[in-house]
Amino acid sequence: MSTPLRPGDPAGLGRYELVGRLGEGGMGTVYLGRDSDGGRLVAIKMVRPEFAHETEFRGRFRSEVNRAKQVPSFSTAEVLDADPDHEPPYLVVEYVDGPSLAVEVRERGPLSGAALQGVAVGIATALTAIHGAEVIHRDLKPGNVLFARGGIKVIDFGIARAFEATSQHTRTDQMVGTVSYMAPERFDPVNGRPATPAADIFAWGAVVVFAATGRSPFAADSAAGTAMRILTSEPDLTGVPESLRGAVAWTLAKDPEARPTARELLDLLLAGEASRPAAATATAAATENAPVPVPAKRGRKAAVIATAVAVLAATGAGLTIRGLRDDSPATTGATSxxxxxxxxxxxxxxxSGEPASGSAASSRPAPRPSARSxxxxxxxxxxxxxxxxxxxxxxxxxxxxxxxxxxxxxxxxxxxxxxxxxxxxxxxxxxxxxxxxxxxxxxxxxxxxxxxxxxxxxxxxxxxxxxxxxxxxxxxxxxxxxxxxxxxxxxxxxxxxxxxxxxxxxxxxxxxxxxxxxxxxxxxxxxx
The missing domain is CATH 2.80.10.50 (Trefoil (Acidic Fibroblast Growth Factor, subunit A))
Structure with missing residues (x-):
């Protein structure tokens, strides 16, 4: 659903008239536009000025957009146009008039049956097309999965690399992605590898768990706690139906090499649960109906976890690996x-802070705290x-x-x-x-x-x-x-x-x- 333009929004970009707002995020603002050639409605992402000022970004943006245009529109929003040289640059994609998976689950509750299966297959189909064009999504999440007439459409694929890889945007505080759907290897940018298609496969598993249950498979009290669980814990697959649990467990493997490709995943979903790999079956059985705690596993290097914490601290997502305690001691000096x-x-x-008329005198002893929590x-x-x-x-x-x-x-x-x-x-x-x-x-x-x-x-x-x-x-x-x-x-x-x-x-x-x-x-x- 679009909302009205705000004061200060442009009236148009290139040959496109802007008629409303569709959303806003860390990379830029998304507008609903109308193409002057035929009046087709489109979605236009206008890049934030701080990115646009960098020459290297424009070059990468142009390269990534050209690559994204090669992605077949199988369960993906088609990339239609872009102008990397415009002030500011913008990208034009197919307009999908439907709610996101995040909104659908929030408003109607988790999916089940054919609806859930359709989402799982639709996203796997999209990833098969995206990876087939040698593009990596990098930010697959419920907000980037839209319900369109006839099926699922995945949006915002490919161009994230332009934002992540330019000279001013390679630091840990500029890593693109949403913590709950990020693969373990993405939290170790120093000693690890660049993002690969396997990171999108991990995100597929986390998104399908969200669609089935309304929560992340590694949910914690904070982004840092979620990252710790991604690095050290098995996923909580409680509530994921048997027909999908094996495939989901396979995609959420800690080792990217142990995950299926998008093609293998799609084939598995289309073939049915009977053909799922034995390792995935064992993992799914181990996690069935068992919420996962946050163990201090020693199999992963402490340096990886420390790097992950540093990444989250730099992004403002979480400075300390901890739960949000409800019994924290009072901080002295605060104004009541x-x-x-x-x-x-x-x-x-x-x-003045003096007692109001009729209140107890200040000399009255403070009441003893109750022992009951x-x-x-x-x-x-x-x-x-x-x-x-x-x-x-x-x-x-x-x-x-x-x-x-x-x-x-x-x-x-x-x-x-x-x-x-x-x-x-x-x-x-x-x-x-x-x-x-x-x-x-x-x-x-x-x-x-x-x-x-x-x-x-x-x-x-x-x-x-x-x-x-x-x-x-x-x-x-x-x-x-x-x-x-x-x-x-x-x-x-x-x-x-x-x-x-x-x-x-x-x-x-x-x-x-x-x-x-x-x-x-x-x-x-x-x-x-």
């Missing part, structure tokens, strides 16, 4: 939400009541909101440090969201919406009740991968909280359906 509430009219308390539901209720610190976890990004005290825009972080700690302040049925890192005594700082001609950015604000600072938590149907309730975060005056590849912004009302959901991870009691 009660002081933020007290600073503005209509909220309980006093700006709070349940997850009680922690969530306490967070919503402004009693406990929280991480605000983006379910789709598998990262957490972060606010640096010296930087106004809100970014995605790894969930460590005070920059990721917030407190919800009830304001009627809505909430203010206070940053514990940016707040100082007497000066609480909250999230707010800053409207510009081009966008509605999420940024720092004073804590006060108003249209730009109050947010509603709208329950989502799906929980996060740890079973925590997930919510859409909605600002009544501007819209839903979204991510543009660099920072968070608020989508204008009427621009389209919400995409990102958020859960709240307990970080302990707020300081008194």
């Amino acid at each position: 939400p009660s002081s933020a509430v007290a600073a503005k009219p209509g909220l309980a308390g006093t700006a 709070l349940s997850p539901l009680e922690k969530l209720q306490a967070i919503r009541n402004g009693k406990r610190k929280t991480l605000i976890h983006s379910v789709q990004l598998d990262q957490d909101l972060a606010m640096e005290s010296h930087y106004t825009e809100i970014e995605a972080g790894d969930g460590t440090g005070r920059k990721s700690e917030f407190a919800l302040i009830p304001a009627g049925v809505d909430f203010l969201v206070q940053s514990l890192a940016a707040s100082t005594p007497g000066r609480p700082v909250c999230l707010g919406v800053r409207l510009t001609e081009e966008s509605a950015k999420l940024t720092q604000s004073e804590c006060f009740t108003g249209p730009g600072t109050q947010f509603e938590l709208i329950p989502a149907e799906k929980k996060d991968d740890q079973g925590r309730p997930a919510y859409y975060i909605y600002n009544d005056s501007s819209g839903y909280l979204l991510w543009d590849g660099k920072s968070f912004y608020v989508q204008e009302v009427g621009d389209g359906d919400p995409i990102y959901t958020f859960s709240f991870v307990d970080r302990g009691p707020l300081p008194s």
